[in-house]
Amino acid sequence: MTIDIKIEKTTSPKTKPETKGLVFGSKFTDHMFILDYDHGQGWHDPRIVPYQNISMDPAAKVFHYGQTIFEGLKAYLTEDGRILMFRPTKNIERLNLSNERLSIPEIDPELALEALRQLVLIDKEWIPEGEGTSLYIRPFVIATEAALGVAPSLQYKFMIILSPVAAYYAEGINPVKIYVESKYVRAVPGGVGTAKTAGNYAAGLKAQEGATELGYSQVMWLDGVHRKYIEEVGSMNVFFKIDGTVVTPALNGSILHGITRDSIIQLLKHWEIPVEERQLSIDELEEASRSGKLEEAFGTGTAAVISPIGELNWQGEKLTINEGKTGELSAKLYETLTGIQKGAIEDPFGWTLEVK
Known part of the structure; x- marks a missing residue:
């Protein structure tokens, strides 16, 4: 299959930011990818253009009905100068699962991968060097048809933008504090919790504001039906080491199929x-904490990779985990996964894809 992507290079390159002081998702590279969809024509006109604003009709359906999905993955610079992406085909697969749930037409996986490859190569000088740094890749789809009828859009744009980033959390690999939400819910089975769609994140902002005011980095969500089973943290899947066994909530139709989550499970089984993977109630977790069996906890996600959890706040009670320190397993998982991503250690799973 021959994939022809038109390329228009910028005539006004930006000044690249210093690695020191990088804030996650605040600076963007010189170029972006765009692909259009029109009903009856399908996806067409793939192109890489200078990073720019986009113009849309005020009646575009994305503004009114939230028909939009996105992904997140990273490219890394190795010590010997190679560029690696981590499991990009899994991100493309999940992107199309989100598309299907939001009634958005499927995007050809080969075209999406080639777009990622060419865009990263064009802006490869933006990949930062240093511990915890990477080039964050944000593919997304928005509904652009100008019509106020409640129905799937007949027009879309698929775009990819790039951002040089450091650690997602200011704490880095140091433990974060998590607030367990008891008032609000985010998703239920049969809803859109398994899709990476904007509304899921908007639904969590109110709870996040309250957690931030109390000094907590993120919210941990309980299920929307029983209000007692742990689901995920706002930007991460979550794992707990209880009496020697690592437990993570089973995918139940309201939890995102995390690619880092899947990678961690494979690593644990390899070791x-x-x-x-099962139901885990907050009561069971509280009891494990009281009995001393809750040994470690950590979140996983593309942005944070591995984020140890040092404290949970459940209805005002603070559950300290591993004395608030990074656990041995959390550290080993972080070092191993980031080592694979950066090409510093062997990749026995074939997860990395060299961009060339």
């Missing part, structure tokens, strides 16, 4: 560390 022959017991791991379970």
Whole structure:
């Protein structure tokens, strides 16, 4: 299959930011990818153009009905100068699962991967060097048809933008504090919790504001039906080491299929560390904390990679985990996964894809 992507290079390159002081998702590279969709024509006109504003009709359906999805992945610079992407085909697969749930036409996976490859190569000088740094890649789709009828859009744009980033959390690999939400819910089975769509994140902002005011980095969500089973943290899937076994909530139709989550499960099985995907109630977790069996906790996600959890606040009670310190397993997982991503250690799973 021959994929022809038109390329228009910028005539006004931006000044690249210093690695020191990078804030996640605040600076963007010189170029972006755009692909259009029109009903009856399909996806067409793939192009890489200078990073720019986009113009849309005020009646565009994305503004009124939230028909939009996105993804997040990273490119890394190795010590010997190679560029690696981590499991990009899984991100493209999940992007199309989100598209299907939001009634957005499927995007050809080969075209999406080639767009990622060419865009990263064009802006490769933007990939930062240093511990914890990477080039964050944000593919997304928006509904652009100007019509106020409640129905799937007949027009869309698929775009990819790039951002040089450092650690997602200011704490880095140091433990974060998490507030367990008991008032609001984010998703229920049958809803859009498994899709990476903007509304999921908007629904969490109110709870996040309250958690931030109390000094907590993120919200941990309980299920929307029983209000007692742990689901995920705002930007991460979540794992707990309880009495030697690592437990993570099972994918139940309202939890995002995390690619880092899947990678961690594969690593744990590779190391022959017991791991379970199952329902886990906040009561069970509280009891494990009281009995001393809750040994470690950590979140996983593309942005944060591995983020140890040092404290949970559940209805005003503070559950301190591993004395608020980074656990041995959390550190090993972080070092191993980031080592694979950066090409510093062997990749026995074939997860990385060299961009060339």
